[in-house]
Amino acid sequence: MLLEELTAIAEKTRSERKEISVRCCMSSGCISSQAEEIKKALEMAVTEKNLGEKVEIRQVGCMGLCGKGPIVSVESEGLIYSDVTPENAASIIDALAGGKAVASQADPTHPFFTRQMLVVRSNGGRIDPDKIEDYIEAGGYSALYRVIHEYAPDQVINEVMKSGLRGRGGAGFPSGLKWSTVAKAKGDRKYIVCNGDEGDPGAFMDRSILEGDPHVVIEGMAIAGYAVGASLGYIYVRAEYPLAISRLQLAIKHAKRIGLLGDGIFDSTFNFNVEIRIGAGAFVCGEETALIASIEGRRGQPRPRPPFPAESGLWGRPTLINNVESLANIVPIINKGGEWYASLGTEKSKGTKVFALTGKIRNNGLIEVPMGITIRQIVEDLGGGTPDGKKIKAVQTGGPSGGCIPVELFDTPVDYESLMKVGSIMGSGGMVVMDEDTNMVDVAKFYMEFCVEESCGKCIPCRVGTVQMLNLLKMILERKATIRDLEALEELCEMVQNTSLCGLGQTAPNPVVSTLKYFRNEYLELLQPLPGEIIA
Amino acid sequence: MAVTTLKIDGKEVSANEDETILDVAFQAGIKIPTLCHIEGLTDIGACRMCIVEVAGSNKLQPACTTKVKDGMEITTQTARLKKYRKMVLEMLFSERNHVCAVCVSNGNCDLQTLAVEHDLTHVRMPYLYPKTEIDASHEWFALDQNRCVLCQRCVRVCDEIEGAHVWDVSGRGVQSRVITGLNEPWADSDTCTSCGKCVQVCPTGALSNKGKATGEMTKHREFLPYLAQRRHDHK
Ligand SMILES: Cc1cc2nc3c(=O)[nH]c(=O)nc-3n(C[C@H](O)[C@H](O)[C@H](O)COP(=O)(O)O)c2cc1C
Ligand code: SF4
Ligand code: SF4
Ligand code: SF4
Ligand code: FES
Numbered sequence: 001m002l003l004e005e006l007t008a009i010a011e012k013t014r015s016e017r018k019e020i021s022v023r024c025c026m027s028s029g030c031i032s033s034q035a036e037e038i039k040k041a042l043e044m045a046v047t048e049k050n051l052g053e054k055v056e057i058r059q060v061g062c063m064g065l066c067g068k069g070p071i072v073s074v075e076s077e078g079l080i081y082s083d084v085t086p087e088n089a090a091s092i093i094d095a096l097a098g099g100k101a102v103a104s105q106a107d108p109t110h111p112f113f114t115r116q117m118l119v120v121r122s123n124g125g126r127i128d129p130d131k132i133e134d135y136i137e138a139g140g141y142s143a144l145y146r147v148i149h150e151y152a153p154d155q156v157i158n159e160v161m162k163s164g165l166r167g168r169g170g171a172g173f174p175s176g177l178k179w180s181t182v183a184k185a186k187g188d189r190k191y192i193v194c195n196g197d198e199g200d201p202g203a204f205m206d207r208s209i210l211e212g213d214p215h216v217v218i219e220g221m222a223i224a225g226y227a228v229g230a231s232l233g234y235i236y237v238r239a240e241y242p243l244a245i246s247r248l249q250l251a252i253k254h255a256k257r258i259g260l261l262g263d264g265i266f267d268s269t270f271n272f273n274v275e276i277r278i279g280a281g282a283f284v285c286g287e288e289t290a291l292i293a294s295i296e297g298r299r300g301q302p303r304p305r306p307p308f309p310a311e312s313g314l315w316g317r318p319t320l321i322n323n324v325e326s327l328a329n330i331v332p333i334i335n336k337g338g339e340w341y342a343s344l345g346t347e348k349s350k351g352t353k354v355f356a357l358t359g360k361i362r363n364n365g366l367i368e369v370p371m372g373i374t375i376r377q378i379v380e381d382l383g384g385g386t387p388d389g390k391k392i393k394a395v396q397t398g399g400p401s402g403g404c405i406p407v408e409l410f411d412t413p414v415d416y417e418s419l420m421k422v423g424s425i426m427g428s429g430g431m432v433v434m435d436e437d438t439n440m441v442d443v444a445k446f447y448m449e450f451c452v453e454e455s456c457g458k459c460i461p462c463r464v465g466t467v468q469m470l471n472l473l474k475m476i477l478e479r480k481a482t483i484r485d486l487e488a489l490e491e492l493c494e495m496v497q498n499t500s501l502c503g504l505g506q507t508a509p510n511p512v513v514s515t516l517k518y519f520r521n522e523y524l525e526l527l528q529p530l531p532g533e534i535i536a
Numbered sequence: 537m538a539v540t541t542l543k544i545d546g547k548e549v550s551a552n553e554d555e556t557i558l559d560v561a562f563q564a565g566i567k568i569p570t571l572c573h574i575e576g577l578t579d580i581g582a583c584r585m586c587i588v589e590v591a592g593s594n595k596l597q598p599a600c601t602t603k604v605k606d607g608m609e610i611t612t613q614t615a616r617l618k619k620y621r622k623m624v625l626e627m628l629f630s631e632r633n634h635v636c637a638v639c640v641s642n643g644n645c646d647l648q649t650l651a652v653e654h655d656l657t658h659v660r661m662p663y664l665y666p667k668t669e670i671d672a673s674h675e676w677f678a679l680d681q682n683r684c685v686l687c688q689r690c691v692r693v694c695d696e697i698e699g700a701h702v703w704d705v706s707g708r709g710v711q712s713r714v715i716t717g718l719n720e721p722w723a724d725s726d727t728c729t730s731c732g733k734c735v736q737v738c739p740t741g742a743l744s745n746k747g748k749a750t751g752e753m754t755k756h757r758e759f760l761p762y763l764a765q766r767r768h769d770h771k
Contacts, residue, residue: 282708299705304581304601457686457705457712458582464627467710468661488660495623498596498616499584 001259026059030070037086045093061212063125067364124212132254143334156227162338164350169323185318192233197286200399206324210244214251220327283454302502345371349415359433376410398427401507403514440519447511462505465496540606557599572687576764640753641741673723683742690734
């Protein structure tokens with residue numbers, strides 16, 4: 001493959017485009033509500049109306065407004081249809097020929113769309129994830145070309161450093177620093193691992209990227225491979241994501257076929273291959289050392305760090321492990337430069353972040369927003385408040401490792417440090433809105449149940465501590481607990497946070513700690529008096 | 537390997553950089569409580585009894601798996617560490633049925649000794665006591681899951697020293713159980729050589745020789761460092 005060939009593919013694809021593209025979301029969410037039938041209905045309508053010359057129906061990835069899916073968009077006309085059904089789909093085509101669409105429409109000028117800033121999701125909802133030509137037409141693989149032919153490996157790392165990108169898998173570790181550690185580590189072989197285990201309940205940011213734009217992740221991995229000196233990458237995807245897996249498989253096949261993966265990429269000496277590994281759905285396998293054990297074919301259990309994977313990872317070799325969204329940021333960073341990326345966001349949190357906005361909120365779905373936006377802007381402007389006018393009470397971020405942010409603190413900007421300061425974390429991007437009817441002790445119990453289920457059982461504090469914390473939460477909810485039990489719960493939280501082996505245990509108490517911090521009264525109200533104690 | 541100096545509990549010690557905090561503390565005569573660690577097997581940092589404070593880091597580190605670094609300042613006994621260790625033990629006693637009075641290892645049990653050392657006089661949490669199995673199918677040995685603390689010493693000794701890899705852990709979280717073979721009765725394991733190493737390294741009465749009455753089971757572990765050294769020299 002040469003640059004001219006890449007350009008030729010892009011031009012040919014562009015010239016074959018029809019005047020009007022009707023885009024039909026074909027990601028897991030919309031498929032589960034009949035997107036396939038809708039696409040067929042759209043295609044039939046085009047044939048019936050004899051519009052085949054002018055109109056094409058294309059499958060695309062997630063467009064974000066998942067709560068109102070299936071979504072169909074006609075960008076050239078500035079139209080977004082929501083809650084489309086196989087029955088009303090044909091009317092969308094009628095509308096193109098002067099008729100009237102009966103499908104409901106979303107307002108593309110609503111802040112839900114206009115306040116977003118699409119960097120990693122810029123191709124999502126625009127290209128057909130199964131067609132490498134679509135990706136190339138959108139500029140795909142030219143970053144890889146430039147990197148191989150115009151950058152020394154340390155220049156690539158420098159660009160990532162300059163961008164200020166931090167890991168999107170939850171911990172927010174500076175990616176450039178990680179890359180340079182792996183590049184400097186000694187090893188006869190190095191590996192890239194893309195972490196697509198995405199196990200937080202309710203989170204689907206990474207799934208939508210893998211389903212909607214698999215090549216941007218593959219290209220990001222290849223660039224990482226070039227930068228740190230690795231020629232093999234693994235994408236670890238959970239088995240519950242069959243569509244993401246099949247789209248990745250196809251994408252890898254296509255990239256190999258035209259020489260964008262394999263030996264001597266772009267006529268250079270750089271070789272890079274990508275393989276998929278499928279996880280069996282244990283949350284803990286998203287933890288990097290457990291994930292590595294799982295790829296090696298061992299029981300997916302974490303081990304103490306150091307040594308960090310950057311020094312000793314897969315089969316004891318230096319391994320760069322990055323989250324899907326982190327890697328999806330690489331191509332835009334190379335294309336537009338580290339400085340451009342660093343101009344987005346706040347001083348210490350650069351770029352954008354994708355969130356899965358769910359819960360008691362009008363517009364639920366995926367949003368990509370610049371770092372530094374406030375919780376209030378997300379919830380009120382993009383999210384449009386609660387669907388039934390109830391009062392919002394709190395927002396939970398970071399899933400089972402995170403915490404609840406009460407409405408009084410909604411002006412907190414979304415950046416790593418600020419969220420930490422208010423007792424939550426950025427996490428991987430789950431954002432659950434809770435209204436006045438939500439019982440916060442119940443919320444804490446929900447997340448603790450999850451941790452009990454998902455604890456691997458290797459270390460004592462997490463294995464037993466999570467069960468005991470859950471027992472105490474249940475006792476409180478059943479109005480069987482006293483202040484002594486609450487004290488025991490708080491002691492347990494502290495012990496489990498400080499002594500557990502891996503992040504799962506270390507963060508498992510967070511939902512309890514943060515609800516206790518902001519909603520202590522809800523706990524106290526449920527307590528029983530101690531024997532002999534009189535409560536006024 | 538570079539030689540470094542560091543401080544443990546205020547005492548200056550020298551060490552090689554490939555040594556763990558636990559190794560170096562032991563050589564300096566400083567005792568750090570351990571449970572999953574046993575001399576001669578690879579450490580896995582599972583029990584968390586050996587956590588220590590390292591100056592400059594707010595994260596507690598397990599002494600058994602953390603390598604020393606030049607200039608480290610380590611504290612092994614603080615009120616906080618003692619409290620956490622005691623709670624970890626409390627967790628174990630609340631998890632499974634450790635009624636010492638009726639155990640073959642009464643008086644010779646690492647868990648019991650730790651509990652005494654840490655003043656663990658009672659358990660504040662509800663007992664979980666899951667229904668667990670006893671496997672007495674082996675001709676000479678018995679496994680009582682009620683006493684198992686999931687330290688994986690049996691798993692490691694059988695794999696690393698005997699080379700038979702009979703043991704493994706199945707399930708996860710509190711559902712974790714040690715298993716023999718493909719989760720079959722011990723007697724049906726094709727690979728068990730009946731060497732008895734697993735029984736000897738087990739810290740509690742979970743693995744014992746058959747025919748022992750309460751308190752009669754004592755363990756002999758002298759073989760382990762010796763065999764481990766021989767294996768090491770061979771490599
Ligand atoms: C219990 C647990 C689960 C995790 N799950 C994921 C996950 O599903 N996806 C992910 O990218 N990182 C996950 N992580 C974080 C990874 O260990 C690791 O930090 C991350 O993949 C590094 O990539 P990044 O620097 O690009 O964020 C998890 C961590 C813990 C402790
Ligand atoms: S903290 Fe929990 S998940 Fe992590 S190693 Fe310990 S038991 Fe396993
Ligand atoms: S008796 Fe020996 S071979 Fe058999 S399980 Fe125990 S350690 Fe392994
Ligand atoms: S059987 Fe004994 S050695 Fe094996 S894990 Fe249980 S307590 Fe440890
Ligand atoms: S002895 Fe170190 S964690 Fe068990």
